[in-house]
Each structure stands twice: as C-alpha cells, then as structure tokens.
Amino acid sequence: MMSDEPVVAVGDKADAKARVLSMFTEMAPTYGAGADLFDVFGRALVDAAAIQPGELVLDLACGRGACLRPASQAVGVGGHVVGLDLSPRMVELTADELRRDEVANAEVRVGDAEHLDFADESFDVLTCGFGVFFFPQPAASIEARRVLRAGGRFAASTFTDTLLDYPWLPEVIEEIGLPNEMRTRSGQTAPLLKADGLSQILSDVGFERVAITSSEHRFVFPDVDGYLLWVRSHAFGALLSRLSERDLRRFRDGCERRLRDHEAADGYELVKRVHLTVAHCP
Numbered sequence: 001m002m003s004d005e006p007v008v009a010v011g012d013k014a015d016a017k018a019r020v021l022s023m024f025t026e027m028a029p030t031y032g033a034g035a036d037l038f039d040v041f042g043r044a045l046v047d048a049a050a051i052q053p054g055e056l057v058l059d060l061a062c063g064r065g066a067c068l069r070p071a072s073q074a075v076g077v078g079g080h081v082v083g084l085d086l087s088p089r090m091v092e093l094t095a096d097e098l099r100r101d102e103v104a105n106a107e108v109r110v111g112d113a114e115h116l117d118f119a120d121e122s123f124d125v126l127t128c129g130f131g132v133f134f135f136p137q138p139a140a141s142i143e144a145r146r147v148l149r150a151g152g153r154f155a156a157s158t159f160t161d162t163l164l165d166y167p168w169l170p171e172v173i174e175e176i177g178l179p180n181e182m183r184t185r186s187g188q189t190a191p192l193l194k195a196d197g198l199s200q201i202l203s204d205v206g207f208e209r210v211a212i213t214s215s216e217h218r219f220v221f222p223d224v225d226g227y228l229l230w231v232r233s234h235a236f237g238a239l240l241s242r243l244s245e246r247d248l249r250r251f252r253d254g255c256e257r258r259l260r261d262h263e264a265a266d267g268y269e270l271v272k273r274v275h276l277t278v279a280h281c282p
C-alpha cells in the first residue's frame with residue numbers, strides 16, 4: 001500500500017518545484033546560519049548510514065553540505081561524494097566552500113532527485129538530509145534505488161513533527177494574519193512526509209530492512225534575536241523577508257512571549273528529535 005501522506009507540494013508538481021527552488025535560492029546565502037542544527041543532524045545521518053572508507057556516496061538535496069561534509073570525511077581519500085541540489089545558488093556556494101577548504105573527494109552538481117543523471121548502480125550509499133518531503137514520491141525513491149548498487153544503503157532524515165523548531169511557530173504566523181500566498185510559499189501548509197510514510201514508500205519500491213531510529217539534540221538560542229537569526233536562516237526566512245516592519249515587530253513579540261516557556265540558564269532551549277530512516281537495496 002502506498003503512503004497517503006502528501007509531500008510538501010501545494011498545487012501542481014511543477015508549481016511546487018518552482019516554489020521550492022525559489023525559496024531555497026533565496027535562503028542559500030544564509031541557510032542554517034543561526035544554529036548548528038543541520039550540521040548536527042547531518043553528522044547523525046552519516047553515522048546512521050555507516051559510511052565506510054572508499055565508498056561512493058550521493059548526497060541528495062545537499063544544500064550547504066550538512067551531510068556532504070561529514071560523508072566526505074567518512075569515505076576518506078579513497079572514496080568520493082557527489083552532492084546534488086535543485087538550486088544552482090546552493091550548489092555554487094557549497095562548491096565555493098569545498099574549493100576554499102580544499103576538499104578533494106567531494107563535488108556538487110545541480111540536479112533533480114526525481115530524475116538522476118547517473119547510470120544504474122553507481123553508488124554505495126545515498127544520503128538525504130531533510131529533503132525527501134520536497135521530492136515527488138515514489139518517483140524519487142525509485143530513482144534512488146536505481147542508482148544504488150545491490151547491498152547499497154539509502155539514509156534520510158525527516159522531522160518527527162511537522163516543523164523544524166518550536167510547535168508554536170505557525171501560531172505566531174497565524175496571529176499576524178499572513179496572506180495565504182505567503183504561507184504556502186514557505187511550504188508549511190501541507191503535512192510533511194514523515195518516517196513512517198517514507199518507510200512505506202521505500203518498501204513499496206523494493207528496498208529491504210527499512211529501519212527508523214531517532215536522534216535528539218539540545219540547541220540553545222542566546223536571546224530572542226539569536227532565535228530570529230535562526231528563523232531567518234531556514235525555510236521560514238523567505239517568509240519573514242516579506243513582512244512589513246510592523247508585522248515583523250508583531251512576529252518578534254509573539255516569539256518573545258512564547259520563548260519564556262523555554263528559558264534555561266544558558267538561553268532559550270530547543271530540544272529537537274528527528275527520525276533517521278535507513279533502507280537496504282536487495
């Protein structure tokens with residue numbers, strides 16, 4: 001049975017892809033800058049995939065390299081990692097960083113997870129950090145299976161709830177009364193594909209031994225502005241950049257009120273748990 005969980009897409013497939021592309025192209029320069037959340041869970045995903053020295057890895061939806069970088073360390077000098085992302089801006093910025101840091105065993109390319117431009121059985125491992133819910137499924141999972149060798153692994157992270165940070169964030173948006181167009185643009189109005197839905201899709205397309213584990217981590221924002229910096233650096237950021245000064249102040253006030261419930265000795269804490277799904281190619 002196929003999962004009936006919708007992917008993030010609102011509207012038709014081409015529209016949804018264009019929206020995702022435009023959102024991440026805008027976010028690319030500051031993506032993830034406000035907290036090390038993507039890096040922490042990128043490392044956790046690479047650990048879950050048990051990447052070995054010498055392996056060939058494809059990192060789907062590589063963004064700014066949260067999984068690509070630890071994967072390149074795991075494969076070592078004898079291995080190679082290819083990062084693929086829909087957004088040319090993400091790819092350009094990540095390529096600049098790889099050159100700057102003289103990472104010789106990794107490269108990045110523009111591409112679409114739905115149509116992979118690689119021969120059958122090209123890779124030992126596919127990783128995908130917080131990307132599967134943007135892909136048309138099951139097409140992307142079928143492609144993933146096609147480019148993996150027999151015995152290869154597919155590893156993907158997904159959110160345990162519908163959002164990247166505090167569950168009240170949509171409430172604040174609601175309070176401001178944002179126009180619908182802006183909310184759909186942020187990709188937050190449709191339920192996201194989660195681990196159980198992904199696991200079902202992977203089994204349906206022929207993956208075996210699909211296992212879901214959790215990874216939990218505590219993040220701390222030093223103050224309200226530190227939190228807002230983080231919000232600006234992920235998917236919600238594209239939405240905030242369109243708010244008027246007045247609405248931005250209302251957004252800040254709404255966050256400040258709710259953040260008090262998360263006060264700790266070192267700032268406002270966010271304990272985030274994500275799911276890591278690993279599946280094997282027969």
Ligand SMILES: C[S@@+](CC[C@H](N)C(=O)[O-])C[C@H]1O[C@@H](n2cnc3c(N)ncnc32)[C@H](O)[C@@H]1O
Nearest residue numbers: 024038061062063066085086087112113129134
């Ligand atoms: C939430 S970010 C995750 C980036 C990175 N993997 C990480 O863990 O930080 C999602 C990424 O998926 C990319 N993306 C969305 N749809 C895609 C598709 N169909 N093919 C390839 N990349 C896609 C976006 O451009 C964006 O960089």
